Amino acid sequence: MSTETLEFQAEARQLLQLMVHSIYSNKDIFLRELISNASDALDKRRLAGLTDAALKTDDPHIELVADQEARTLTVRDNGIGMTREEVVGLIGTIARSGTAELLRRLKETKESAELIGQFGVGFYSTFMVADKVTLVTRKAGEDTGTRWESAGEGTYTVEDVADAPVGTAVTVHLRPVNEEDGLHDYTDSWKIRELVKKYSDFISFPIRMGEETLNSMKALWARPRSEVKDEEYHEFYRHTSHDWAEPLEIVQMRAEGTFEYEALLFIPSRAPHDLFQRDGRRGIQLYVKRVFILEDSRELIPDYLRFMRGVVDAADLSLNISREILQQDRHIQMIRRRLAKKVLSTVKTMMTKDQEKYRTFWREFGRAVKEGLLGEAEEQKAILDIASFASTASEEPTTLAGYVGRMKEGQEEIYYMTGESRAQVENSPHLEAFKAKGYEVLLLTDPVDEMWVETVPDFEGKKFQSVARGEVDLSADGDEKVSEERAGSYAALLTWLGEQLEEVKEVRLSTRLTSSPACLVGDAGDLTPTLEKMYRAMGQELPPVQRILELNPEHPLVGGLRAAHEQRADDPALKETAELLYGTALLAEGGDLADPARFAKLLADRLAKTL
Ligand SMILES: Nc1ncnc2c1ncn2[C@@H]1O[C@H](COP(=O)(O)OP(=O)(O)OP(=O)(O)O)[C@@H](O)[C@H]1O
Numbered sequence: 001m002s003t004e005t006l007e008f009q010a011e012a013r014q015l016l017q018l019m020v021h022s023i024y025s026n027k028d029i030f031l032r033e034l035i036s037n038a039s040d041a042l043d044k045r046r047l048a049g050l051t052d053a054a055l056k057t058d059d060p061h062i063e064l065v066a067d068q069e070a071r072t073l074t075v076r077d078n079g080i081g082m083t084r085e086e087v088v089g090l091i092g093t094i095a096r097s098g099t100a101e102l103l104r105r106l107k108e109t110k111e112s113a114e115l116i117g118q119f120g121v122g123f124y125s126t127f128m129v130a131d132k133v134t135l136v137t138r139k140a141g142e143d144t145g146t147r148w149e150s151a152g153e154g155t156y157t158v159e160d161v162a163d164a165p166v167g168t169a170v171t172v173h174l175r176p177v178n179e180e181d182g183l184h185d186y187t188d189s190w191k192i193r194e195l196v197k198k199y200s201d202f203i204s205f206p207i208r209m210g211e212e213t214l215n216s217m218k219a220l221w222a223r224p225r226s227e228v229k230d231e232e233y234h235e236f237y238r239h240t241s242h243d244w245a246e247p248l249e250i251v252q253m254r255a256e257g258t259f260e261y262e263a264l265l266f267i268p269s270r271a272p273h274d275l276f277q278r279d280g281r282r283g284i285q286l287y288v289k290r291v292f293i294l295e296d297s298r299e300l301i302p303d304y305l306r307f308m309r310g311v312v313d314a315a316d317l318s319l320n321i322s323r324e325i326l327q328q329d330r331h332i333q334m335i336r337r338r339l340a341k342k343v344l345s346t347v348k349t350m351m352t353k354d355q356e357k358y359r360t361f362w363r364e365f366g367r368a369v370k371e372g373l374l375g376e377a378e379e380q381k382a383i384l385d386i387a388s389f390a391s392t393a394s395e396e397p398t399t400l401a402g403y404v405g406r407m408k409e410g411q412e413e414i415y416y417m418t419g420e421s422r423a424q425v426e427n428s429p430h431l432e433a434f435k436a437k438g439y440e441v442l443l444l445t446d447p448v449d450e451m452w453v454e455t456v457p458d459f460e461g462k463k464f465q466s467v468a469r470g471e472v473d474l475s476a477d478g479d480e481k482v483s484e485e486r487a488g489s490y491a492a493l494l495t496w497l498g499e500q501l502e503e504v505k506e507v508r509l510s511t512r513l514t515s516s517p518a519c520l521v522g523d524a525g526d527l528t529p530t531l532e533k534m535y536r537a538m539g540q541e542l543p544p545v546q547r548i549l550e551l552n553p554e555h556p557l558v559g560g561l562r563a564a565h566e567q568r569a570d571d572p573a574l575k576e577t578a579e580l581l582y583g584t585a586l587l588a589e590g591g592d593l594a595d596p597a598r599f600a601k602l603l604a605d606r607l608a609k610t611l
Pocket residue numbers: 033036037038041077079080081082090091119120121122123124167168242
């Protein structure tokens with residue numbers, strides 16, 4: 001095939017623009033990106049060689065060649081290489097799903113360097129230092145190679161080459177040195193040594209310059225923590241996670257005995273953009289005796305900790321292990337449990353040692369971690385210990401231990417209210433009496449909250465009790481309970497209302513209200529309105545969930561309605577009042593009226609009469 005000139009895909013072009021105008025202040029990183037890609041390609045070739053011996057190489061390595069006269073730096077690997085189609089598909093376009101989102105956010109924010117790092121631009125970073133980049137590659141097992149070249153401006157060329165060795169060579173035609181602009185002399189062997197040492201020391205293949213090997217190739221997870229500099233951990237994190245920001249915490253683990261493994265995990269400092277996407281990236285890299293085996297092994301960490309990054313190196317697995325086998329392997333399941341436990345205990349330590357860090361952790365990942373509450377009892381307990389929730393006590397979230405510590409005398413249960421937002425929940429009528437009497441209520445507004453409160457029985461023996469469900473009795477001494485006498489005087493109204501309002505299954509007097517006339521509550525096992533909505537949104541057919549209408553006998557509207565009902569039970573206007581009362585209760589908790597137009601008309605007619 002002859003030379004073709006092709007256009008970069010629109011998104012790729014935009015990213016390139018950002019690179020050419022160099023938004024990173026640190027331009028040095030292009031080298032680690034190229035080395036990182038070369039290392040990945042060598043991993044892939046080794047894996048391919050396991051099934052097809054013809055693809056093997058005896059001496060996998062990365063080679064750096066600087067030419068001071070020509071002002072070029074070449075990074076060459078004898079890895080898997082690319083076909084012509086792959087070059088066009090992988091280098092000319094950006095397939096990653098987050099890119100559109102990234103570009104949208106880049107337009108909105110100034111922290112572009114950080115953002116970009118979160119998504120990783122890899123190869124394109126070369127255009128920060130180059131005015132032209134040439135890539136020559138041949139895929140292992142193919143006869144023809146491909147030459148790709150671009151000045152980073154909109155187009156690139158591709159052509160076949162006959163004599164390329166297997167692997168990939170990227171030649172960066174360097175722009176003039178400009179120290180002020182952070183553009184160093186990348187043909188200087190000292191500079192190259194420094195950068196390799198700094199960013200790529202842990203790469204497990206030799207990085208050579210001439211006869212010299214520049215990196216130590218030591219697996220970081222195999223070295224004692226005291227011997228490894230934080231920067232080294234951070235570089236390694238960056239290599240495995242493609243996250244620009246420093247990790248929040250490092251979690252290291254080693255197990256000896258019948259099944260040996262080492263783990264070096266990182267808690268990122270912020271949630272990845274795809275944390276809640278089904279096809280989002282998750283999982284941990286699996287190594288076997290220092291040899292890379294699998295990317296993103298979901299089997300190694302429970303799903304609720306899917307944001308964790310890092311490496312597990314297991315000594316006793318086969319190098320040929322497949323995902324299918326991993327899923328069933330007993331040892332892998334054990335590793336997963338142990339890692340989860342270790343991560344949770346690390347966070348627990350963080351809570352006492354570094355509050356700020358803990359708060360960041362929970363803010364970024366709490367929503368995912370809470371999914372673990374739907375799992376096994378042992379994990380539930382560990383997660384409840386590190387969880388925080390919004391609460392009526394303060395603007396800051398509280399831990400459950402904190403809540404229990406503030407419980408009022410005689411209070412047996414942990415009160416909570418679920419809903420869609422803090423504002424909606426906090427102002428809902430159900431909370432009135434709790435607020436008035438100084439009971440703290442947890443405000444649970446994540447979708448997963450609706451579910452775990454159903455399955456988690458208690459925290460330290462204190463049951464979770466919804467303030468919007470079942471009967472509540474806030475009166476330790478009984479004086480606030482609805483007296484028999486009062487109940488009797490309302491009996492007729494309650495029965496009548498029950499007949500008028502088809503939507504409710506019962507009408508009763510309430511002790512949870514102080515200023516609102518009415519509210520809607522559920523029975524203990526009933527679906528909450530939010531859950532009902534969620535199920536419907538997922539396409540499930542449900543019979544309408546009937547709730548209980550609770551009335552505040554202290555409210556003039558309720559008192560007035562009783563008096564009116566005694567005098568003229570068959571007045572049709574009373575039925576409308578009942579409807580308005582019900583509709584108001586629904587609106588107050590943020591619910592949706594079945595027939596808003598009818599409600600609006602009834603209300604407008606009533607208001608007109610008051611003028
Ligand atoms: N030296 C190489 N050998 C073989 N394939 C390569 C090489 N460099 C890049 N590629 C291919 O091109 C793709 C795109 O590379 P690029 O550096 O832009 O992104 P990435 O490495 O996938 O992501 P990130 O930058 O986040 O690490 C790679 O995923 C890989 O498939």
